[in-house]
Amino acid sequence: MIRHLPRTIVTALALTGALAACSADNRPVGRSAAPPASEYDLTAAREIISTSNEPAKQLFGHKSTASSQTPASWGFYSKGCLAGGAQLPETGPTWQAMRLSRNRNWGHPELIDYVKTLSAKAARQPGWAGLYVGDMSQPRGGPMLTGHASHQIGLDADIWMLPPSRLDLSRTERENLSSISTRRANGAYTNSNWTPQHHQVLKAAASDPRVARIFIFPGAKVKMCNDETGDKSWLRKVRPWYGHHYHFHVRLNCPPGLSGCTNQDPPPPGDGCEDAQQWVNNILNPPPPDPNAPAPQPRREIRLADLPQQCAAVLQSQ
Numbered sequence: 589m590i591r592h593l594p595r596t597i598v599t600a601l602a603l604t605g606a607l608a609a610c611s612a613d614n615r616p617v618g619r620s621a622a623p624p625a626s627e628y629d630l631t632a633a634r635e636i637i638s639t640s641n642e643p644a645k646q647l648f649g650h651k652s653t654a655s656s657q658t659p660a661s662w663g664f665y666s667k668g669c670l671a672g673g674a675q676l677p678e679t680g681p682t683w684q685a686m687r688l689s690r691n692r693n694w695g696h697p698e699l700i701d702y703v704k705t706l707s708a709k710a711a712r713q714p715g716w717a718g719l720y721v722g723d724m725s726q727p728r729g730g731p732m733l734t735g736h737a738s739h740q741i742g743l744d745a746d747i748w749m750l751p752p753s754r755l756d757l758s759r760t761e762r763e764n765l766s767s768i769s770t771r772r773a774n775g776a777y778t779n780s781n782w783t784p785q786h787h788q789v790l791k792a793a794a795s796d797p798r799v800a801r802i803f804i805f806p807g808a809k810v811k812m813c814n815d816e817t818g819d820k821s822w823l824r825k826v827r828p829w830y831g832h833h834y835h836f837h838v839r840l841n842c843p844p845g846l847s848g849c850t851n852q853d854p855p856p857p858g859d860g861c862e863d864a865q866q867w868v869n870n871i872l873n874p875p876p877p878d879p880n881a882p883a884p885q886p887r888r889e890i891r892l893a894d895l896p897q898q899c900a901a902v903l904q905s906q
């Protein structure tokens with residue numbers, strides 16, 4: 589067909605194709621549309637919020653199914669909820685969800701797709717049958733009864749550092765098997781569990797344009813900064829953080845079209861390798877405590893009134 593068209597049209601078509609491919613790369617189309625207002629009775633939601641005094645984690649922690657709404661992430665990673673959540677199948681060709689009793693293998697469909705895609709890439713690494721997937725979100729997101737300040741809007745996932753040797757673990761094995769730590773010296777360095785395959789899996793994880801940030805202990809970031817011989821730009825999204833040596837944590841950007849979802853500020857420009865080295869230096873030689881530092885405030889329990897109003901409707905939905 590194209591052969592018979594005038595050259596200008598062919599060029600225009602080629603350009604359109606290139607742009608379409610580009611936007612398909614950056615923001616997958618069709619999986620997220622603006623949630624219809626008809627799914628949200630905000631008058632009823634405000635009524636519920638005004639009378640609810642229970643910690644929100646009790647309300648969300650006891651929901652065992654997703655809401656029957658259009659998929660939508662509401663609020664921020666550490667203060668929000670998830671409508672129309674999708675479940676990562678417990679086992680797939682290149683993954684297994686772990687700790688099934690927690691019922692945290694839920695997320696926005698974009699996260700489910702991301703995890704499946706990454707697991708297929710991981711399966712190309714020697715010794716990796718795919719991925720063992722730790723906590724994602726609860727069926728309706730929200731604060732959890734135990735662990736995690738974030739993981740509330742279906743866009744965070746923990747990926748185990750343990751290379752999966754098999755993907756036929758039973759339910760019981762998935763409760764009892766432990767991941768492995770990859771750090772030594774309190775996170776200043778990697779230990780002998782760290783392999784070039786970890787580097788490649790992290791690189792694949794960070795290179796997906798849907799990713800906002802990946803959290804991992806400082807020594808791993810410095811190790812990857814030192815070992816990477818090619819383009820280092822993917823390291824920008826790999827951020828040093830406390831813990832995160834048994835798993836790394838992937839955080840996706842808000843899917844397009846969801847105006848009720850709040851993105852985190854993008855990481856500072858650059859690969860962030862010097863910043864990670866500074867974290868390591870502070871682990872090895874901790875600076876003296878700042879006498880003027882404000883006393884840490886006890887974290888207040890999140891209540892329904894602290895979350896977007898829509899979250900009350902997410903709880904109410906069938």
Ligand SMILES: [Zn+2]
Pocket residue numbers: 739744745746836837
């Ligand atoms: Zn996490």
